[in-house]
Amino acid sequence: MPNYMRSRLANGINLFIHPTVKFKTILVQLIFHRALREDDVTESSLLPSVLQRGSVNYPNRMAIAHRLEELYGTDLISGVTKKGERQMVTFALDLVHDQYLPGESSLLKKSLEVLSDVVTNPVLDGESFKEDYVTQEKEQHEKLIKGLINDKIAYSVERCLQHMCENEPFGVFKYGSVERLKAIDGAKLYRYYRHFLRESRADLHISGDLDAAEVSALAQQVFGFERGVEEALAATTVQKNIGDVRYVKEELDVSQGKLVLGYRTGVTYADDDYFPLLVYNGILGSFPHSKLFQNVREKASLAYYTYSRLEKHKGLMLISSGIEVDNYERALEIIHRQLSDMTRGDFTKEDLENTRSGLRNQFLVEEDSQSLVVNRVLDDMLVGREENTTELLKRLDAVSREDVARVSANVCLDTVYFLTKKGGA
Amino acid sequence: MVRLLENQLLKEKVYMRQIAPGLEVFVLPKKGYVKKYVTYAANFGSIDSRFIVEGEDKELSVPDGVAHFLEHKLFEDEEGNVFDRFARLGASSNAFTNFNNTAYLFSCTDYFTECLDLLMDFVQTPYFTLESVEKEKGIIEQEIRMYEDNAQWRIFFNLLAAMYKEHPVRVDIAGTVESIRQIDKDVLYKCYRTFYHPSNMALFVVGDVDPGRVMAQVEANISKRNYKELGEIKRIYPSEPAELGQDFVRQELVVSQPLLNLGFKERDLGYQGERLFKKELTTNLVLDVVFGSSSKLYNELYEEGLIDDEFDAGYVAEKDYGHTILGGKTVDADRLLERLTVGIKVAKKNGISAAQFEHYRRKAMGEFLKSFNSLEFITNNFLAYHFRQINFFTYLDVLQSVTLADVNSRLHQHLVEDSMVRSLILPKNSYSHPG
Numbered sequence: 001m002p003n004y005m006r007s008r009l010a011n012g013i014n015l016f017i018h019p020t021v022k023f024k025t026i027l028v029q030l031i032f033h034r035a036l037r038e039d040d041v042t043e044s045s046l047l048p049s050v051l052q053r054g055s056v057n058y059p060n061r062m063a064i065a066h067r068l069e070e071l072y073g074t075d076l077i078s079g080v081t082k083k084g085e086r087q088m089v090t091f092a093l094d095l096v097h098d099q100y101l102p103g104e105s106s107l108l109k110k111s112l113e114v115l116s117d118v119v120t121n122p123v124l125d126g127e128s129f130k131e132d133y134v135t136q137e138k139e140q141h142e143k144l145i146k147g148l149i150n151d152k153i154a155y156s157v158e159r160c161l162q163h164m165c166e167n168e169p170f171g172v173f174k175y176g177s178v179e180r181l182k183a184i185d186g187a188k189l190y191r192y193y194r195h196f197l198r199e200s201r202a203d204l205h206i207s208g209d210l211d212a213a214e215v216s217a218l219a220q221q222v223f224g225f226e227r228g229v230e231e232a233l234a235a236t237t238v239q240k241n242i243g244d245v246r247y248v249k250e251e252l253d254v255s256q257g258k259l260v261l262g263y264r265t266g267v268t269y270a271d272d273d274y275f276p277l278l279v280y281n282g283i284l285g286s287f288p289h290s291k292l293f294q295n296v297r298e299k300a301s302l303a304y305y306t307y308s309r310l311e312k313h314k315g316l317m318l319i320s321s322g323i324e325v326d327n328y329e330r331a332l333e334i335i336h337r338q339l340s341d342m343t344r345g346d347f348t349k350e351d352l353e354n355t356r357s358g359l360r361n362q363f364l365v366e367e368d369s370q371s372l373v374v375n376r377v378l379d380d381m382l383v384g385r386e387e388n389t390t391e392l393l394k395r396l397d398a399v400s401r402e403d404v405a406r407v408s409a410n411v412c413l414d415t416v417y418f419l420t421k422k423g424g425a
Numbered sequence: 426m427v428r429l430l431e432n433q434l435l436k437e438k439v440y441m442r443q444i445a446p447g448l449e450v451f452v453l454p455k456k457g458y459v460k461k462y463v464t465y466a467a468n469f470g471s472i473d474s475r476f477i478v479e480g481e482d483k484e485l486s487v488p489d490g491v492a493h494f495l496e497h498k499l500f501e502d503e504e505g506n507v508f509d510r511f512a513r514l515g516a517s518s519n520a521f522t523n524f525n526n527t528a529y530l531f532s533c534t535d536y537f538t539e540c541l542d543l544l545m546d547f548v549q550t551p552y553f554t555l556e557s558v559e560k561e562k563g564i565i566e567q568e569i570r571m572y573e574d575n576a577q578w579r580i581f582f583n584l585l586a587a588m589y590k591e592h593p594v595r596v597d598i599a600g601t602v603e604s605i606r607q608i609d610k611d612v613l614y615k616c617y618r619t620f621y622h623p624s625n626m627a628l629f630v631v632g633d634v635d636p637g638r639v640m641a642q643v644e645a646n647i648s649k650r651n652y653k654e655l656g657e658i659k660r661i662y663p664s665e666p667a668e669l670g671q672d673f674v675r676q677e678l679v680v681s682q683p684l685l686n687l688g689f690k691e692r693d694l695g696y697q698g699e700r701l702f703k704k705e706l707t708t709n710l711v712l713d714v715v716f717g718s719s720s721k722l723y724n725e726l727y728e729e730g731l732i733d734d735e736f737d738a739g740y741v742a743e744k745d746y747g748h749t750i751l752g753g754k755t756v757d758a759d760r761l762l763e764r765l766t767v768g769i770k771v772a773k774k775n776g777i778s779a780a781q782f783e784h785y786r787r788k789a790m791g792e793f794l795k796s797f798n799s800l801e802f803i804t805n806n807f808l809a810y811h812f813r814q815i816n817f818f819t820y821l822d823v824l825q826s827v828t829l830a831d832v833n834s835r836l837h838q839h840l841v842e843d844s845m846v847r848s849l850i851l852p853k854n855s856y857s858h859p860g
Contacts, residue, residue, distance in 0.1 A: 066719040069784060072788065073795070100794050147681045150576055256571050297564055301562070355512075360534075361534050368800070369798075370798075
């Protein structure tokens with residue numbers, strides 16, 4: 001990994017400082033780790049929105065927004081993401097480095113103070129969040145849950161995963177459910193928040209042109225709040241043995257059908273076989289030179305987009321494609337053929353080498369993005385990988401045709417999901 | 426001759442040179458970056474659908490979606506697929522077409538010289554066959570179908586089709602399933618000959634590179650092709666009346682809640698360069714004061730549940746057209762419309778204060794500085810502004826030249842009710858949320 005310094009604040013928050021001179025900004029990410037569970041995700045994904053409604057020093061949304069604008073448009077963004085069977089709740093700051101602002105010398109400190117106030121010092125009504133804030137944010141959150149349908153590509157992928165992993169934590173939707181949302185009120189959410197803040201594993205990443213000692217002291221000062229004992233987190237389960245392929249069709253009044261195929265690979269980022277799997281997925285479908293793009297799109301003209309991607313912490317692979325509903329059988333047949341070609345080792349040396357070069361490029365350019373660097377470190381931490389880019393590239397270089405064949409033998413189709421027109425195929 | 430433009434505050438330099446017969450080349454060195462990002466763009470977009478082909482005297486009217494179709498087809502030549510050749514170099518290539526330009530690009534870490542030649546070679550080598558053109562129709566048809574299901578896309582194009590009576594900005598960039606069926610290789614060659622001459626193109630290179638060597642390589646690549654000088658390209662845009670085509674348009678789609686967009690049609694048109702840039706920055710300051718996330722109006726609407734945090738307002742400034750579009754998802758489009766209309770009236774009555782003006786200008790400055798981390802952002806903006814005779818590096822200077830009087834007069838002049846279009850997407854009643 002590009003160099004960073006890791007330490008621990010007195011309250012147990014892991015601090016990662018990434019010194020780099022090439023960016024104009026400082027990026028801060030405060031990440032809370034939660035187990036991905038039906039009885040937790042609704043609360044954990046609602047919480048950041050309620051916190052952003054007001055803190056003691058900035059008591060409403062408008063006051064927070066106004067202060068951030070004053071700080072040269074510092075962004076404060078929260079979000080939730082799934083990494084395997086963990087829910088990551090992230091609060092991020094993106095701000096201009098002082099050296100580009102004549103007369104400014106402490107924008108990071110001022111921005112961190114806003115973040116800290118929002119996350120650790122919410123405006124309260126006794127032992128409860130303000131009820132009107134919670135009620136309004138519950139309404140917004142319900143719209144967010146129901147709004148998944150507005151993006152048909154994301155919707156079809158999520159529905160496929162929900163069917164495929166219906167009996168596993170991974171099948172849980174990251175924004176939770178409307179039913180659980182209904183039961184939440186200000187007092188309950190505040191109790192949850194106390195536990196969340198004190199007992200979740202938490203990482204604080206700060207990236208930019210920084211003095212590590214100075215920033216570490218600043219982080220200790222701003223995020224010195226008291227915490228308890230961290231909750232243990234279960235490892236992600238990786239299922240390998242599956243029964244018959246499950247076929248799911250859903251009808252909506254749409255113009256284009258969405259075909260999503262979910263596979264079990266049995267391999268995650270923790271395994272040595274992850275690199276052969278990455279190459280496998282690359283030859284199959286993650287580039288324009290890949291088999292899916294060349295055969296489904298360029299040769300058969302069936303689709304505009306068609307790709308495969310890995311869920312690297314859960315050991316899954318997904319293929320997604322937008323097609324004319326009448327072409328369902330044809331597209332499926334062509335996709336199946338690409339997978340069987342892979343299993344038979346029917347790909348050229350050029351396919352292998354082009355994919356290797358493309359992946360190498362992807363690893364290298366991560367260093368040009370502060371958020372991608374943080375994301376890599378987060379992925380590494382989750383699986384206990386301690387290798388820098390050079391070492392990862394060595395692993396990539398070592399992948400042979402036989403390695404690809406070995407991982408391809410374990411790639412098993414689990415679920416075929418098709419979003420189709422009303423009365424369509 | 427190489428011209429150097431330096432921005433002290435940004436701590437960036439861009440080297441510029443015009444290479445015969447008229448290609449504008451820009452190099453922005455980014456020390457320490459691993460990635461090199463290069464875009465080769467033609468000043469040819471979806472709105473260029475009527476023109477006079479070089480050497481002919483009759484006007485040609487081409488089917489909608491030709492510029493985008495041509496973009497797809499340039500990726501193939503006699504040797505096959507261009508993607509494969511970039512892949513061999515470990516690079517990734519792509520392209521996009523908008524209303525005004527077509528851009529071809531790659532990003533790489535190694536083999537920069539080879540990639541740069543490959544980009545220039547494939548863009549300068551059109552190869553269209555009957556077969557390959559027919560094959561592309563199925564692919565683009567699926568691209569069009571994909572956007573037909575995209576409510577954000579539909580509300581936007583519905584709005585433009587209502588706002589404009591004549592101007593081709595009212596037509597979808599990719600055209601329609603019917604219009605692309607009329608495209609053949611002859612029309613592609615005619616467009617290519619007219620618009621893909623170096624003097625109608627620009628090249629932007631950003632990354633840890635040596636500007637002198639890049640310039641020399643580009644010159645060598647261009648000079649061996651013996652281009653003749655290009656006469657003036659005669660583009661024909663219909664004259665667009667000030668009034669709206671329609672003031673209301675609606676469509677039903679499978680969505681979880683209604684979407685409402687309001688559009689304001691520009692009347693102050695016909696110029697490019699710094700004046701256009703200043704109008705754009707002035708308008709965006711006005712929109713930020715009235716509709717931004719720290720405005721009173723935004724926060725009231727949010728608390729009432731009428732908008733969510735994706736609510737947005739933005740302005741587009743071109744020589745022959747311009748518009749503000751604002752809005753987002755809502756539970757009650759009628760009520761949101763009423764509140765926005767009243768909000769604009771109140772904003773005009775109150776005017777913009779000196780404190781508000783300075784506050785938002787400071788925010789705009791910070792946002793501009795932050796965006797210079799992204800090689801893609803730098804390139805896309807530099808080229809898009811270049812084709813409008815604007816140097817993007819002057820952003821902070823132009824922003825400083827805007828006055829309080831400018832924003833107040835713009836507020837009154839631009840956000841006027843008789844230039845306003847409403848575009849609405851309603852949920853198809855057949856849909857209910859699963860689970």
